[in-house]
Amino acid sequence: MISKRNFTRRDFLQTTGGATAAGFFMGTSAVTRAQDSPNERPVFATIGLRNQGWTITSKTTKFADFAAFADVDANVLGAHIEKLEKESGQKAQGYNDYREVLDRDDIDAVMIATPDHWHTKISVEAMLAGKDVYCEKPLTLTIDEGKLIEKIVKQTGRICQVGTMQRTEMDHRFLKAIALIRDGRIGEITKVTCGINGATGSPVIPAIDAPEGLDWDMWLGPAQKVDYRALPEMREGYGGGVPLYTNCHYAWRNWYEYSGGQMNDWGAHHVDIATWALGAGDTGPNKITPVSFSLPVDYKDGYPTVGDQYNSPTKFEIHANMPGDIPMVITSEGDNGILFEGTKARFFVNRGKLAGKPVEDLETNPLPEGAVEAVYGGPVSQNHSANFIESMVSREQPISDVWSHNRMLETCHLANISIRMGRELKWDPTKREIIGDDEANAFLSRESRKGFEINM
Structure with missing residues (x-):
């Protein structure tokens, strides 16, 4: 598992001297309780609502309450405020300027789905404002922006999840693919396409x-x-x-x-x-x-x-x-999709299939129990948003951390x-x-x- 997965709150305290590491907004409650108990639910905002912005919001309403939306297109903003209330009963305040969202003390986390050239600025400013961040992929427009975000995550102790949801969702087929490789089913990797x-x-x-x-x-x-x-x-x-x-x-x-x-x-x-x-x-x-x-x-x-x-x-x-x-x-x-080739065999994986001789062999020679969970680093989250909220609770960085x-x-x-x-x-x-x-x-x-x- 990626070493940064276990970059814990204790690590942040050691790195920052304890000055700004965040408290537990949900104590030690399990994320699943947030689906049933209003008192356990964090307060979220979404910045950038078209397409993927609504997708990640709709996946998260079962775990969190959305109090604010921000979008520079008034038509998109108004339509999604109405959509949120119709589909979840939640009422979000609308803003043209995301900075008004960051100024609100009641917002625990923001979900960012703006065009890529906005990702770094909003992510950094949100973390400096005390918010945890879920940002769509790709996280940055340049390599130096990535270095800056890493610095701010360490400095503030905030959780930052990247929206590379293939790590959690898609029937876990990408996790199974990695489990096949780790179990030696294709031998040593010789090429990846x-x-x-x-x-x-x-x-x-x-x-x-x-x-x-x-x-x-x-x-x-x-x-x-x-x-x-x-x-x-x-x-x-x-x-x-x-x-x-x-x-x-x-x-x-x-x-x-x-x-x-x-x-x-x-x-x-x-x-x-x-x-x-x-x-x-x-x-x-x-x-x-x-x-x-x-x-x-x-x-x-x-x-x-x-x-x-x-x-x-x-x-x-x-x-x-x-x-x-x-x-x-x-x-x-x-x-x-991805073609993995090795010294023994090869197989292909994408969002529609996991295919090849090593996959066919699973019928008679299944992966060891817990192999997929071992790739993930524990029980696989209900969805990518759930992993983000689990990380907010534990103060450990999520499956899609900024370093990897x-x-x-x-x-x-x-x-x-x-x-x-x-x-x-x-x-x-x-x-x-x-x-x-x-x-x-x-x-x-x-x-x-x-x-x-x-x-x-």
Whole structure:
């Protein structure tokens, strides 16, 4: 199990001198009691409500009371306040500015599901305001942001859970996959391939007025000031009700200014499980090689030369040299999921299946009793939100802790940097810096727009 999983409240007290380590808001009560007893329920707020914001909120209403919502889109905010009351009977106060949520003394924890470029600022300020934090993946937009969050978690003693829910949910199939590897069912790992899907570029997207109710300047926040852009065609299915081509709702994932494309979106899930299976949660690769890639616009010195089209990669094959010289391939080709290959056998896992000869052999040779729980570090939580609240009670860091997440995400960030620079990168996982490449190292951090710096 990841060593940071047991970074306990005692450790925080030793690290911080006891100055700011948090008390137990629920004493030693079991999290399951919170479902039945109002007196045992923590008070939560959600910041960023569209799509995943509502998903994590709805999973958590059985354990917690939501007293506040914040969103920069008044239409989204109003709709979800009504939805919360209709589905759970809870009444949340709505805010445009998340800082008003952090100012409230009655809020125990916040759930953050904003676009990625807001994650670090809100997470840090929430912890400094005395709140525990559940933040959607990927936790950061840069590697240095990850280091800052680690520092603040230690400094404040707050709990910080990352929303990489494959560690807890999905019928535990990813836990079973790791249990198969630990039980020697494929022998020694020789290669891991993470299929994370490709993407598409966009037409030229014109600048237009932002929709009524959307505070565009606040949506941009730490990112640099640019025009709102959108085409009339609307998106169908997941994320519907928004433009198909835009630099805002849903499609922000296709812009490096706000996200990391598919590399950070799906990579934060599958590279996470692959890194966990390799036992590399405390380290990372020593080399990243961009074997092939396609960018939808021209780049110069690592930056897109135009600002009116999607700019994150559409296709790619990246090789990460992991500890023990085990190759991890991150590719846009093939099935979405993870292929583990070993000296004895191989198998594939994704959200729909766990397949291969080692899986078939479980019918006659099942895993040892408790093998899945051993991977998880104890009984598997009811869902990812439940694990977060269990950690709030115990003051031990959760299954998706910031240290292992950041180490995994460094692989994804470095893959994106290697694509932007168009060259191989050598990485020092101890110093956490790119070796002998000052130009590439400049991408380990970013400058926040004036007025949106992190308030320390």
